[in-house]
Amino acid sequence: MIGWYVHHHGWGHLTRMQAIRPHLDDEVTVFSSLPAPADLGDDTTWIRLPADADPVPTADGALCPAHELGDVTAGGALHWAPIGHPGHQRRLATIADWIARHPVAAFVVDVSVEVTAFVRLLGVPTVVFAQPGERSDRPHRLGHALADRIVAPWPEGLFDAAELSDQHERVRHVGAISRHDGRTRRPADDAARRALFLSRTLDASRLAETIDLLTARGWVVDTAGARDDDRVDDVWPLLCRANVVISAAGLNGVADIATAGARAVVLPQDRPFGEQEHTARVLQAAGLASTAPAGSSPAKVVELVERAAATVPADWSRWGATGAAARAAHAIQEVTS
Known part of the structure; x- marks a missing residue:
């Protein structure tokens, strides 16, 4: 069984999972704050996670923004770990409870350094997706160091990803992942x-x-x-x-x-x-x-x-x-x- 964390910003992480899913024989359970898509497919379960960035009610009835809940980066070691945020705590507890009850062969993380670290601490092998850009900060280095495999969704040699240079044995450059791969191209039938x-x-x-x-x-x-x-x-x-x-x-x-x-x-x-x-x-x-x-x-x-x-x-x-x-x-x- 495979676990899969899908980040909730935009739709790209979801569509990437949907493109890869048909090529996997294992059962897959997806964790995300996004609603489940209608065409989830067989042998795939969707577990909706609570939000981890919404304001939190305080004792006096006011709302405290999540980014003000203590040091959300743990001194720069993480990207997002708000102190005492109920949603943040419940989403990690949900993942931990599922791992404790299932024989998990691997957990795919696209993308979250915090989920990567948490799952690996629970003793589960991790597969993470690399992203373009300047990713040499401490949290990204931590996530890459903990991963058993790092999937780079671009062709080898075109991108300068210096932060992956010392992870060569665990990096797999797979090329650009599209859900439309294999479909027949049919041009327009007019001259417009x-x-x-x-x-x-x-x-x-x-x-x-x-x-x-x-x-x-x-x-x-x-x-x-x-x-x-x-x-x-x-x-x-x-x-x-x-x-x-x-x-x-x-x-x-x-x-x-x-x-x-x-x-x-x-x-x-x-x-x-x-x-x-x-x-x-x-x-x-x-x-x-x-x-x-x-x-x-x-x-x-x-x-x-x-x-x-x-x-x-x-x-x-x-x-x-x-x-x-x-x-x-x-x-x-x-x-x-």
Whole structure:
């Protein structure tokens, strides 16, 4: 049996689990603050964890912000461990109770240094996912040091991940993991120029202005996850028919673009540890996508879209998306076998 912690920020950690899950024969129990997806599948159990960052009532009836509950970083050794937070305590107790009652072969953590350390202290082998960016701080070094396997969801050689250099024997570079790997690409059946805004890239006003400018130039524009009301369950058809995809630099979105072999304009968003800026620099240096700051003007974004449309699609095979989910599953099974 495998445990799996899915971080609740965004949807990328969940979709990564869903891409890998079909390649695992073991039963899997997922722990997350996210609600369970509708298409969880057989032999997969979802345990919803309480939130660990909401305000806590005090004795006088006021609400104390979680980040004010003592030294939440334990002197810089951890990222998040608020003192006396009921939700934080219950979520770890839930994981401990489950481990005590089940024969757990491995626990996958995507991502949390605290869960990694906690599970390993309970005597369970751990598999952690690496992330791009500057990850040489004490908590990240601790999490990497405790892991039995470190899955790097990018191809070996393109990313500069110095913090993994002394963990070589335990690191598995599996390539970009996409839930669409193996699907047939079906281009649009008309001659329209189509642009797809994939994920949050521009604020609402600049997004609307950019769409208006593209439409005035004859583009048909789709959006998926770019606004509050446009989440798409299956984005694959939109990816396939788009001449250009405008995306943030999250690993899952880029992996989906690579699987579709699409032309891309990437606008990295501000994330902890410079994660997306790092990925965007790698994409630009490899000649796989045009990039620009997230604060770029609508006119600049339109210029990049037009320029990308006039180019030959990049050779995304360098991103290693084909077979990446199966390779990640194999890395997990190295620990369970």
